[in-house]
Amino acid sequence: MRTTEKPRKSANGAGSTDDDLTQRRRKEIADGACVVFDQRGYANTRIADISDHLGVGQGTIYRYFTGKEDLMDHIVGHAVRRILAAMREDGVGDSPVRTAAQFVDQITAVAHRLLDMAARESVLVRVLLVQAQAARPDAIDDLTDQLAVTTAGYLANGVESGYLREDLDTAAVADAMVGITMPAMRRVLRDQLDDAGREATARTIGRLIAYGAVEPEFAS
Amino acid sequence: MRTTEKPRKSANGAGSTDDDLTQRRRKEIADGACVVFDQRGYANTRIADISDHLGVGQGTIYRYFTGKEDLMDHIVGHAVRRILAAMREDGVGDSPVRTAAQFVDQITAVAHRLLDMAARESVLVRVLLVQAQAARPDAIDDLTDQLAVTTAGYLANGVESGYLREDLDTAAVADAMVGITMPAMRRVLRDQLDDAGREATARTIGRLIAYGAVEPEFAS
Amino acid sequence: MRTTEKPRKSANGAGSTDDDLTQRRRKEIADGACVVFDQRGYANTRIADISDHLGVGQGTIYRYFTGKEDLMDHIVGHAVRRILAAMREDGVGDSPVRTAAQFVDQITAVAHRLLDMAARESVLVRVLLVQAQAARPDAIDDLTDQLAVTTAGYLANGVESGYLREDLDTAAVADAMVGITMPAMRRVLRDQLDDAGREATARTIGRLIAYGAVEPEFAS
Amino acid sequence: MRTTEKPRKSANGAGSTDDDLTQRRRKEIADGACVVFDQRGYANTRIADISDHLGVGQGTIYRYFTGKEDLMDHIVGHAVRRILAAMREDGVGDSPVRTAAQFVDQITAVAHRLLDMAARESVLVRVLLVQAQAARPDAIDDLTDQLAVTTAGYLANGVESGYLREDLDTAAVADAMVGITMPAMRRVLRDQLDDAGREATARTIGRLIAYGAVEPEFAS
DNA sequence: TATGAATGAGCGTTCATTCAT
DNA sequence: CATGAATGAACGCTCATTCAT
Numbered sequence: 056m057r058t059t060e061k062p063r064k065s066a067n068g069a070g071s072t073d074d075d076l077t078q079r080r081r082k083e084i085a086d087g088a089c090v091v092f093d094q095r096g097y098a099n100t101r102i103a104d105i106s107d108h109l110g111v112g113q114g115t116i117y118r119y120f121t122g123k124e125d126l127m128d129h130i131v132g133h134a135v136r137r138i139l140a141a142m143r144e145d146g147v148g149d150s151p152v153r154t155a156a157q158f159v160d161q162i163t164a165v166a167h168r169l170l171d172m173a174a175r176e177s178v179l180v181r182v183l184l185v186q187a188q189a190a191r192p193d194a195i196d197d198l199t200d201q202l203a204v205t206t207a208g209y210l211a212n213g214v215e216s217g218y219l220r221e222d223l224d225t226a227a228v229a230d231a232m233v234g235i236t237m238p239a240m241r242r243v244l245r246d247q248l249d250d251a252g253r254e255a256t257a258r259t260i261g262r263l264i265a266y267g268a269v270e271p272e273f274a275s
Numbered sequence: 276m277r278t279t280e281k282p283r284k285s286a287n288g289a290g291s292t293d294d295d296l297t298q299r300r301r302k303e304i305a306d307g308a309c310v311v312f313d314q315r316g317y318a319n320t321r322i323a324d325i326s327d328h329l330g331v332g333q334g335t336i337y338r339y340f341t342g343k344e345d346l347m348d349h350i351v352g353h354a355v356r357r358i359l360a361a362m363r364e365d366g367v368g369d370s371p372v373r374t375a376a377q378f379v380d381q382i383t384a385v386a387h388r389l390l391d392m393a394a395r396e397s398v399l400v401r402v403l404l405v406q407a408q409a410a411r412p413d414a415i416d417d418l419t420d421q422l423a424v425t426t427a428g429y430l431a432n433g434v435e436s437g438y439l440r441e442d443l444d445t446a447a448v449a450d451a452m453v454g455i456t457m458p459a460m461r462r463v464l465r466d467q468l469d470d471a472g473r474e475a476t477a478r479t480i481g482r483l484i485a486y487g488a489v490e491p492e493f494a495s
Numbered sequence: 496m497r498t499t500e501k502p503r504k505s506a507n508g509a510g511s512t513d514d515d516l517t518q519r520r521r522k523e524i525a526d527g528a529c530v531v532f533d534q535r536g537y538a539n540t541r542i543a544d545i546s547d548h549l550g551v552g553q554g555t556i557y558r559y560f561t562g563k564e565d566l567m568d569h570i571v572g573h574a575v576r577r578i579l580a581a582m583r584e585d586g587v588g589d590s591p592v593r594t595a596a597q598f599v600d601q602i603t604a605v606a607h608r609l610l611d612m613a614a615r616e617s618v619l620v621r622v623l624l625v626q627a628q629a630a631r632p633d634a635i636d637d638l639t640d641q642l643a644v645t646t647a648g649y650l651a652n653g654v655e656s657g658y659l660r661e662d663l664d665t666a667a668v669a670d671a672m673v674g675i676t677m678p679a680m681r682r683v684l685r686d687q688l689d690d691a692g693r694e695a696t697a698r699t700i701g702r703l704i705a706y707g708a709v710e711p712e713f714a715s
Numbered sequence: 716m717r718t719t720e721k722p723r724k725s726a727n728g729a730g731s732t733d734d735d736l737t738q739r740r741r742k743e744i745a746d747g748a749c750v751v752f753d754q755r756g757y758a759n760t761r762i763a764d765i766s767d768h769l770g771v772g773q774g775t776i777y778r779y780f781t782g783k784e785d786l787m788d789h790i791v792g793h794a795v796r797r798i799l800a801a802m803r804e805d806g807v808g809d810s811p812v813r814t815a816a817q818f819v820d821q822i823t824a825v826a827h828r829l830l831d832m833a834a835r836e837s838v839l840v841r842v843l844l845v846q847a848q849a850a851r852p853d854a855i856d857d858l859t860d861q862l863a864v865t866t867a868g869y870l871a872n873g874v875e876s877g878y879l880r881e882d883l884d885t886a887a888v889a890d891a892m893v894g895i896t897m898p899a900m901r902r903v904l905r906d907q908l909d910d911a912g913r914e915a916t917a918r919t920i921g922r923l924i925a926y927g928a929v930e931p932e933f934a935s
Numbered sequence: 936t937a938t939g940a941a942t943g944a945g946c947g948t949t950c951a952t953t954c955a956t
Numbered sequence: 957c958a959t960g961a962a963t964g965a966a967c968g969c970t971c972a973t974t975c976a977t
Contacts, residue, residue, distance in 0.1 A: 096409055098318040101946060112963040117948070155493045188408040189316055196465070199458055210488070218493045227479040228488055230458035237457060238419055238450035245416065259447040267487035268430070268448055273375045273438045321971055323939095332938035337973070536849055538758040541967060552942040557969065595933045628848040629756055636905070639898055650928070658933045667919040668928055670898035677897060678859055678890035685856070699887040707927035708870070708888055713815045713878045761950055763960095772959035777952070 081119045084109060085133065088116075088126045093178045097127060097186040127187065131194045134183040141172045142202060152209075155218045155265060161209070163261030166236050170253040173243040181244045184237075203229045228264075235260055301339045304329060305353065308336075308346045313398045317347060317406040347407065351414045354403040361392045362422060372429070375438045375485060381429070383481030386456050390473040393463040401464045423449045448484075455480055521559045524549060525573065528556075528566045533618045537567060537626040567627065571634045574623040579641060581612045592649075595658045595705060601649070603701030606676050610693040613683040621684045624677075643669045668704075675700055741779045744769060745793065748776075748786045753838045757787060757846040787847065791854045794843040801832045802862060812869070815878045815925060821869070823921030826896050830913040833903040841904050863889045888924075895920055 087109040091100050102123060106113045120126045142165055152161050173180045188195055207229035213219035239256045242248045248256060307329040311320050322343060326333040340346045362385055372381050393400045408415055427449035433439035459476045462468045468476060527549040531540050542563060546553040560566045582605055592601050613620045628635055647669035653659035679696045682688045688696060747769040751760050762783060766773040780786045802825055812821050833840045848855055867889035873879035899916045902908045908916060 098409065102948080103946085106964095113947090114949075114963055115961080118961070122947070155489045158489065184408075185412050186409050188404075189318065189406050190409070192405050196461070199461065203458065213488070218490055219488050220490050223488055224475065224479045227459070227476045228483055230462065230476075231455045231480055231483055234454040234457040234459075235451045237454040238423065239447070239454075241416065241419065242450065255444065256447045256450075259444045260451055263448055263451055263484070263487065265487045265489045267483065267485045268433070268439050268443055269375045269378065269485045270438055270440050322973080323971075326939090333940095333972090334938055334974080335936085338936075343972070538849065542969080543967080546943095553968090554942055554970080555940080558940070563968070595929045598929065624848075625852050626849050628844075629758065629846050630849070632845050636901070639901065643898065653928070658930055659928050660930050663928055664915065664919045667899070667916045668923055670902065670916075671895045671920055671923055674894040674897040674899075675891045677894040678863065679887070679894075681856065681859065682890065695884065696887045696890075699884045700891055703888055703891055703924070703927065705927045705929045707923065707925045708873070708879050708883055709815045709818065709925045710878055710880050762952080763950075766960090773951085774953080774959055775957085778957075783951070 077119070081129070084111075084116055084119050085126060085129050089130050089182050090178055092127070092130070092186050093182050097182075097190050127190050130179070130182060131187045131191050134179050134187070135194060135198045137172065137176065137179065138169070138183070138198065139201060139205075141168045142205065144168065152213065153216055153218070158213055158218060159261040159265045161261075162232070162264050163257045166239075166260045167254060167257035169236050170239055170243050170248065170257060173240045174248075174250075174253065177244050180240065184240070184244070199233055202233045206232050232264060235264070297339070301349070304331075304336055304339050305346060305349050309350050309402050310398055312347070312350070312406050313402050317402075317410050347410050350399070350402060351407045351411050354399050354407070355414060355418045357392065357396065357399065358389070358403070358418065359421060359425075361388045362425065364388065372433065373436055373438070378433055378438060379481040379485045381481075382452070382484050383477045386459075386480045387474060387477035389456050390459055390463050390468065390477060393460045394468075394470075394473065397464050400460065404460070404464070419453055422453045426452050452484060455484070517559070521569070524551075524556055524559050525566060525569050529570050529622050530618055532567070532570070532626050533622050537622075537630050567630050570619070570622060571627045571631050574619050574627070575634060575638045577612065577616065577619065578609070578623070578638065579645075581608045582642060582645065584608065592653065593656055593658070598653055598658060599701040599705045601701075602672070602704050603697045606679075606700045607694060607697035609676050610679055610683050610688065610697060613680045614688075614690075614693065617684050620680065624681070624684070639673055642673045646672050672704060675704070737779070741789070744771075744776055744779050745786060745789050749790050749842050750838055752787070752790070752846050753842050757842075757850050787850050790839070790842060791847045791851050794839050794847070795854060795858045797832065797836065797839065798829070798843070798858065799861060799865075801828045802865065804828065812873065813876055813878070818873055818878060819921040819925045821921075822892070822924050823917045826899075826920045827914060827917035829896050830899055830903050830908070830917055833900045834908075834910075834913065837904050840900065844900070844904070859893055862893045866892050892924060895924070 084105075088100075088105045091105050091108050095104060100123075102113050102116060105126075106116055109116075116126070120129065150157070152158050183195075183198075203226070207225045210219060210223060210225040210228055214221060214223055214225065239248065239253075239260070243253060304325075308320075308325045311325050311328050315324060320343075322333050322336060325346075326336055329336075336346070340349070370377070372378050403415075403418075423446070427445045430439060430443060430445040430449055434441060434443055434445065459468065459473075459480070463473060524545075528540075528545045531545050531548050535544060540563075542553050542556060545566075546556055549556075556566070560569070590597070592598050623635075623638075643666070647665045650659060650663060650665040650668055654661060654663055654665065679688065679693075679700070683693060744765075748760075748765045751765050751768050755764060760783075762773050762776060765786075766776055769776075776786070780789070810817070812818050843855075843858075863886070867885045870879060870883060870885040870888055874881060874883055874885065899908065899913075899920070903913060
């Protein structure tokens with residue numbers, strides 16, 4: 056007989072102080088949950104594991120999230136926002152891309168930011184890439200779609216500007232560019248790519264996308 | 276995750292006929308389980324769901340597999356073998372790659388085979404990419420590692436043959452090539468890429484890897 | 496993520512044997528639950544209490560009922576049917592009531608049957624009267640309504656036949672008659688009314704309804 | 716049902732002012748709890764529901780009652796006292812019953828007072844009749860016992876005075892009289908009996924008890 | 936060999952109660 | 957005195973696994 060309306064977190068009429076505290080607490084809990092999800096896997100994680108990890112009672116978690124699912128939703132949402140932010144903070148407007156060299160730099164910069172983010176927030180990214188896949192498949196599809204759309208926009212600009220091939224299938228290439236950094240990110244998550252390696256890999260990706268792997272004088 | 280000793284499937288002492296029958300049965304069950312895992316997700320799938328789908332008793336499944344985990348192990352192993360086979364059945368020996376054009380064809384062919392496999396065996400591939408991620412993360416890492424190593428071999432051959440840039444970071448580029456088809460595969464799994472689309476996408480990938488996206492006269 | 500359709504008891508295509516077995520099992524479990532609900536109170540009864548009482552696993556109960564609520568529903572439904580049956584098995588058709596004496600006998604008989612039922616099935620009746628009140632208030636209202644309607648029918652017949660006062664408020668009197676045996680039933684449930692006491696009480700009720708408590712020569 | 720010693724409300728050493736305030740507060744809380752118990756059912760009511768309804772903190776309730784059980788105890792006790800008062804405020808001493816007509820008036824008056832009370836304090840009465848049944852079965856038994864004993868006293872007086880049948884089973888008839896208004900009270904609680912209806916029903920009950928339902932000339 | 940009813944450990948979630956502020 | 961965030965014991969329910977038939 057669960058007809059009971061969950062008594063909604065009372066819209067507190069006071070200032071935002073309480074709200075801030077609540078938000079801080081939510082973040083603490085979500086972060087802790089993220090760590091445990093990463094260590095044990097989403098399905099194998101009991102709420103008690105999370106509360107133990109945080110050093111709080113199980114009930115406390117339910118004061119801030121409606122359940123395990125809600126917890127994962129927030130983590131995924133947060134991770135997606137961070138990734139999109141990392142990809143977009145590229146100052147495109149600041150220095151418009153007009154040449155092939157700038158295009159390489161742009162791709163390199165984006166790849167570099169993504170790899171660095173994977174390094175800095177490996178737990179969050181690992182949960183997104185590994186755990187959320189099965190738990191929130193649609194969220195992952197949405198993320199890759201958005202990444203691809205943004206990328207396709209850059210490419211269209213390049214074609215228009217003339218520095219990219221006129222016949223470029225921007226949609227397909229955008230997809231390719233989204234996928235191209237994934238294995239490198241996975242290596243970062245496995246600690247197989249240090250600071251220098253990330254930079255080198257980002258540059259390799261930039262050049263590969265721009266000029267391809269073929270020795271120029273062999274290019275048909 | 277029982278601590279009790281799993282009663283090992285007795286090495287069956289009978290002839291190979293029985294063994295064949297057993298193998299056939301195992302395959303039937305694994306295939307059925309795969310379909311259900313895909314539909315409901317691994318964690319949400321109950322053994323009863325699988326036995327219902329197969330029209331057998333629950334106990335029967337335990338006569339062929341030690342449990343749900345074992346079932347997923349076999350599916351993952353099978354899927355990995357199929358993917359590796361798809362990537363390698365490229366008849367490299369038949370016609371050695373010696374020119375950039377052949378290189379493009381080779382990449383295009385591999386990408387095409389992977390995309391076609393995703394189309395033909397979408398259930399298997401989807402389970403591998405979506406469900407197995409969380410259930411068997413190491414298996415996925417192993418798969419991508421093997422794909423990368425194989426690819427790196429091809430690339431090394433290209434550098435040696437002279438048609439690929441001398442300074443090519445074969446390891447990084449191999450990783451990139453592994454990742455590059457993933458988004459396209461996901462589109463195939465979402466039915467967003469038909470026969471013709473798969474062929475076009477494969478060719479786009481081949482050309483991108485070989486020559487890059489930049490208009491040649493703008494290069495450098 | 497409880498999207499899972501409960502796999503409905505498969506409509507078994509075979510004969511009714513299995514169905515009978517299932518029904519027998521359901522009855523066993525419902526009966527056991529009834530005893531425990533009576534002893535401990537519905538709210539204080541844990542599923543484990545019931546399964547312990549029955550000597551079965553907790554899961555077994557869920558093979559036959561969807562939960563604690565369902566269990567109570569069945570008990571209440573069964574109890575209501577029994578009570579209505581007890582009240583109606585009065586062979587009205589057999590010997591139509593035509594005189595005041597027959598009317599007394601009829602009321603006496605109904606009251607007697609209700610009291611005897613309370614004695615024979617005290618657990619069932621006690622659960623209905625005590626536990627179901629809070630758990631299924633509507634069911635109790637429905638029951639009393641039906642009892643009242645049936646009773647009102649008898650009374651209307653009596654008015655028509657002439658042996659009951661012409662100005663009788665049949666609805667109100669029906670209600671009164673429904674209530675009049677309740678305290679006696681409660682005494683039966685408390686073992687305060689033995690066989691003879693039940694018979695005497697039933698007759699007292701019959702006479703009271705028919706002739707009232709006032710000494711005739713004092714009437715009006 | 717905690718085994719720990721409930722920290723007894725310290726016998727407050729201060730003046731009676733504080734005591735009055737305390738009593739007022741207790742009453743407010745008990746009244747609020749009563750409303751919520753009625754709306755949601757005792758078992759489904761959380762302390763938070765009550766504190767929300769009252770607009771106070773949960774802890775406040777524990778300053779005035781030791782817990783949910785204690786709250787219900789007080790409500791039941793209060794309700795029982797009110798009902799007994801309603802039944803006894805009949806001014807028996809004022810005008811002793813000596814005739815059948817007075818007897819009818821007396822019964823009618825008592826029934827009327829009970830029905831009016833159910834109308835005026837429907838929440839309290841509904842909680843007593845519906846919720847307390849399962850929560851405090853003994854309290855209900857005690858109440859009906861007391862009502863029956865009081866009633867039996869009146870009847871004994873009537874027999875002695877001669878206006879009631881000499882052979883009247885006063886105990887059984889007292890029980891019957893206690894039960895006879897119950898269905899009508901339930902109708903009042905369900906809003907199925909307005910002011911006039913209650914008066915008419917009370918009179919019907921009075922006459923029924925006194926003279927029965929049988930048309931006098933058909934008697935015997 | 937195949938079955939599926941039975942099992943019970945395990946987990947998500949709730950909520951009465953406490954206590955620091 | 958009042959509060960309400962925190963707690964964690966308790967319980968309903970699920971489902972992987974077993975085993976008698």
